Each structure stands twice: as structure tokens, then as C-alpha cells.
Amino acid sequence: MTGEDVGRRRKGRPRGFEPTAALDAAMRLFWAEGFEAASIDQLSRATRMPRASLYQEYGGKAGLFLASVAHYAETRIAPVAAALGPSGALGNDLSAFFQAVIALATGDAATPGCLISCVLADSAGTNAVFRAELDQRFAALEARITARLVAEPWPAAAPDRAALAAMLAAVARGIMLRARSGAAPKALAPVADAAVASVLCLRAA
Amino acid sequence: MTGEDVGRRRKGRPRGFEPTAALDAAMRLFWAEGFEAASIDQLSRATRMPRASLYQEYGGKAGLFLASVAHYAETRIAPVAAALGPSGALGNDLSAFFQAVIALATGDAATPGCLISCVLADSAGTNAVFRAELDQRFAALEARITARLVAEPWPAAAPDRAALAAMLAAVARGIMLRARSGAAPKALAPVADAAVASVLCLRAA
DNA sequence: ATATTTTCAGAACGATTGTTCTTTAACTTG
DNA sequence: CAAGTTAAAGAACAATCGTTCTGAAAATAT
Secondary structure, three states, X not given: OOOOOOOOOOOOOOOOOOHHHHHHHHHHHHHHHOOOOOOHHXXXXXXXXXXXXXXXXXXXXXXXXXXXXXXXXXXXXXXXXXXXXXXXXXXXXXHHHHHHHHHHHHOOOOOOOOHHHHHHHHHOOOOXXXXXXXXXXXXXXXXXXXXXXXXOOOOOOOOOHHHHXXXXXXXXXXXXXXXXXXXXXXXHHHHHHHHHHHHHHHHHO | OOOOOOOOOOOOOOOOOOHHHHHHHHHHHHHHHOOOOOOHHHHHHHHOOOHHHHHHHHOOHHHHHHHHHHHHHHXXXXXXXXXXXXXXXXXXXXXXXXXXXXXXXXXXOOOXXXXXXXXXXXXXXXXXXXXXXXXXXXXXXXXXHHHHXXXXXXXXXOOOHHHXXXXXXXXXXXXXXXXXXXXXXXXXHHHHHHXXXXXXXXXXX
């Protein structure tokens, strides 16, 4: 009942590409170019996957894109969300979170902004599957922020925790968008600081 | 020195399309589909412009897209920015602004979100012209919000006015993105309310 | 060894892409 | 009316799109 003999080699010809590296390369290409602009030819070249294998593994361009988004969420977004803690004071945790957001969105000049907020959002306009995926990814981050906020004491007059979390998520996405336009980390840090300050003000009120 | 005889008919065969209506149709198609996914065929059909006229007037797809973005800024974003006033208390003006943002992003189910934040942002990944356009449009809104904020008294400890404006712009864009994922106006209103409340808290501190 | 299985490399597919060109239609001007 | 001018309609363009298919290559199993 082990399912697969992971240590044992498969029977046929071994694949000439490394699956995780291939997915990361596809992710970066989609991130840079957008879903429509990234062609199968480019993807096949960047991932070093033969086209046949690409269709075998992911069923097509849309499947590879969704897999890239999942890979992005696991390897890029999860660490950012992890910065929320709780591992210290609320202000510190939120600052660390936004710092990670800015680093993600500006870290590589070839991939400015966010794959989800800047690329998936575009294709979500008419594609129902992509729209559902976008909705789920957005909701997941908001839930994570909410979880951090409810671990905190709030005055009775403060806005709903979920609303505050959604606002913070909106700021994070606005920062990602601003990075897509070429904004530097130093220009984005004050935006994050203002958001943190305003939330701390509400908690102290 | 009048430039053009506006009342007088042009010399050759009259155009069979209405330029402003055509631009609005192109804008809506780009808004719904994205830049890459909207084809010249679709655009020509939606605008009722013959392809030859489309190339004559706008030089190509990119030119039509940039013209659509300008038309969008004038007809859709300008009224939203106008809601900022100043025409009343800060909280009222900001609420009116966000209400207009939500209405714009959710008003037509065929065009969820924002042409600039959800569509132009995608193509800005690799196209330098589009990226510069995005940067300029973002900066313009932030300047407009800053202008509203500086007309207000603030405590000395409050964040920089420009930073606050950029944060509010980020929230607005985050709301647009959330609308792209299918969020209803009722789900977005609390996000706006939280942003307004947090800024008012800072001013009262 | 042969058989079997899996992948690779690339040709091939029809469809569609953005763009240009050609011909015809519909006007104003002289 | 004829001449001149502008736009419409759509054919034509090479290029590229996403996808499928074919035959050879490289491994294990018997």
C-alpha cells in the first residue's frame, strides 16, 4: 500500500527535465509575460520540457498555468504569510509581512509585481476557472491575516477583524500592483508603514 | 486659426462609425478580455470600425489600447476621483470615493475590476511603454488623493500625507482586484469602511 | 537477447494572430 | 458631370498560436 516505489527507477526512458525546476521556470515566465503572452514554445524552452511531456503532465497551457500558480502560492506566498506570525507585537508582525510583500514584488526585475494579482487577475476577466482560482487565493490570504488579527485584543469600536484583514490584504495587493509599474522598494515602504500605523491606531483607540 | 471646420463635412466618404462609441466599445472589450486576448477581429466587430480604419486611426492594437486606457481614465476614473471633493468632511469624501470605486469595479458583470489595475498591469510586465503608462496613471491618482489630504489638519505624529494617499490608492486597487475575482459590492463595502475608519483614527490621534 | 514502457525531438495540423493591400463605395469640390 | 478624396469591405500576408501525432531513443523487465 505504499503507492509508489519512490526509490526505484521508473520503467521507460527517464525524463530529461527536473519537474520542480521546470515548474518554477514556467511560473517565472508566466509571471513576467502574462498568461496569454507566454507561448507554449517559450514555455517548452524555459522549462526544458518537450511539448509532448508538457501536454502529458499538465494537459495544456491552462493546466500548466494553474500548476504554476499553485507552485507560486507554496513557494512565494506561503513564506510571506508566515511572516505574519504571531511571533511578536502586532506592529512588528505586520511590518515583517509587508516587508516580505515588497521583497517579493520587487526582488527580481524580470518578474515585477505578483503572479496572482497582476497576471491571474487579467485572465480572470472571462475565464471562469481562473476567476474561481483567483477568488480562492485571495480568500486564503485574507483568512490568514484574519487569524493573526483575532489573536489580538481590540477596542469595542474597532472595525470587524475580517474587514481589517481584507483591508490589509488590499493594501498588500495594491503594493504588488505598484511594483508592477516599476516602483522601487523605498517608494513602497512608506505605504506599508502607513497601513501598519493606521491599524495600530485603531487598536489603540 | 480654428484648426478644424467642425460644422463642415469632411471631403471624402463619411465614416460609418462613431469615434467615441467605438473607443468605448474597444475599452470594454479590453477591460473584459485583457490586452492579448482581445483580437483585432473582435475589436473591429465590437467597435464597428473596419480594420483599415482602425490602423489608420490608432496605428495598431497597442495604439488602440492606449487610447482606450486614456478614454477609461477620462470617463471612468475621473468621476471617481471627483468624488474626493473636497465637498464635505474627510470621512464623507473618502467614503464617497470608495463607493464610486466599488461601483466602477462591480457595475458591469462583463467588465469586473479595473482596466488599469487588472489589464494594463498584466501587459506592463514586459512592455516598457505600457509600464510607463501604468506608472503615470497610478501616480496621477495618488497625487489627486494627496491633494485632498493636504487640505486637512493632521496631528504631528501622523504619517506623511503622500504615504497615506498611496495607501488609500493601494486599498482602492486592492478592491478593484477583489472585484475581478467576483466579489460583490456588499463584500467590498466593509473593506472601504475599514480604510476610512483607520485614516480618520490617525487624524484624530 | 527481445519485449515493454516511457520519453524525446520535431514535424505537422488547422486555426488564428496582427498587419497590409486592393478594390469598391460614398462623399465634396470644381 | 468629372475629378478628387476619404472610408469601407474584405482578400491576402507571413507568422505564430495551441495542440496532436509520428517515429526514434533510452530505460527496465523477462
